[in-house]
Amino acid sequence: MGREVSESCVDSLLTEIVSTYNNRFYANKPELAARRIEAIGYQVGHQLSERYTMERPRFSDHLEAIKFICKDFWSELFKKQIDNLKTNHRGTFVLQDNRFRWLSRISTDPSVENTESQDPSAAAESKASLATMHVYFPCGIIRGALSNLGIPCAVSADISNLPACKELLLSYSVLSFYDI
Amino acid sequence: MIACVAVVGHQNNPLYIQSFTEADDALKLHHIVHCSLDVVDERVNNPKKSGPTLNETFLGLLYPTENYKVYGYLTNTKVKFILVTTDLDVRDADVRNVSVTISFKC
Numbered sequence: 089m090g091r092e093v094s095e096s097c098v099d100s101l102l103t104e105i106v107s108t109y110n111n112r113f114y115a116n117k118p119e120l121a122a123r124r125i126e127a128i129g130y131q132v133g134h135q136l137s138e139r140y141t142m143e144r145p146r147f148s149d150h151l152e153a154i155k156f157i158c159k160d161f162w163s164e165l166f167k168k169q170i171d172n173l174k175t176n177h178r179g180t181f182v183l184q185d186n187r188f189r190w191l192s193r194i195s196t197d198p199s200v201e202n203t204e205s206q207d208p209s210a211a212a213e214s215k216a217s218l219a220t221m222h223v224y225f226p227c228g229i230i231r232g233a234l235s236n237l238g239i240p241c242a243v244s245a246d247i248s249n250l251p252a253c254k255e256l257l258l259s260y261s262v263l264s265f266y267d268i
Numbered sequence: 269m270i271a272c273v274a275v276v277g278h279q280n281n282p283l284y285i286q287s288f289t290e291a292d293d294a295l296k297l298h299h300i301v302h303c304s305l306d307v308v309d310e311r312v313n314n315p316k317k318s319g320p321t322l323n324e325t326f327l328g329l330l331y332p333t334e335n336y337k338v339y340g341y342l343t344n345t346k347v348k349f350i351l352v353t354t355d356l357d358v359r360d361a362d363v364r365n366v367s368v369t370i371s372f373k374c
Contacts, residue, residue, distance in 0.1 A: 141345060144325075146343075
């Protein structure tokens with residue numbers, strides 16, 4: 089387990105995945121590209137969770153598994169822990185990272201903003217759509233990791249303030265328990 | 269002497285079974301592994317609250333049969349490693365080390 093890869097290679101690979109799936113494979117079908125990228129992330133998360141939980145004692149409940157994701161899993165992947173974890177105790181968790189490593193290099197391109205100043209909403213929208221594509225892969229990773237630990241769930245991300253990223257986890261198993 | 273090693277996935281699907289005996293009793297070993305899966309489920313669902321083994325990955329001796337002893341190891345992702353051994357005086361710590369080594373090498 090000692091082989092390492094430089095971080096810039098991983099960054100280049102991720103940006104290239106997003107651009108290839110969007111521009112070449114599924115050129116005018118962003119939903120299909122997004123789903124494919126999320127599926128790739130699911131596989132990666134599945135295998136990573138297997139590797140990172142090897143020597144640990146088993147988790148007693150869902151909250152322990154989510155805490156593992158927030159602390160150990162996140163620090164293995166992104167070298168830091170989740171900054172804030174919120175739950176509604178009914179199966180929904182919000183993980184907030186104030187400086188998401190894979191999005192921290194996305195440029196906001198101020199030159200574009202100057203020329204299109206009469207249409208600021210359009211500029212903001214295009215920024216958001218570019219960044220949303222990049223966020224499907226980490227959502228897939230989290231979904232894969234959790235489903236391997238026995239918690240099927242849906243993960244979505246909210247990137248309204250760009251270096252910060254909030255993932256919303258809906259855990260289907262717990263929701264069904266409360267929906268009697 | 270380890271007679272058989274089995275890796276079983278989280279839906280109790282066999283992923284890898286290898287028997288190390290020359291005799292032609294592979295089927296009997298498969299049956300023993302299959303029976304031990306029930307014991308693993310029982311151990312997980314009814315934990316012995318008195319012991320400190322609630323979240324242990326190594327489950328210890330599952331059950332002894334006439335010639336064999338069966339040990340189990342359960343990972344966080346519900347993958348089970350079953351070891352069937354013919355030694356009569358094997359120590360728990362040795363089997364624990366073997367299980368951990370197998371899981372690391374996978």
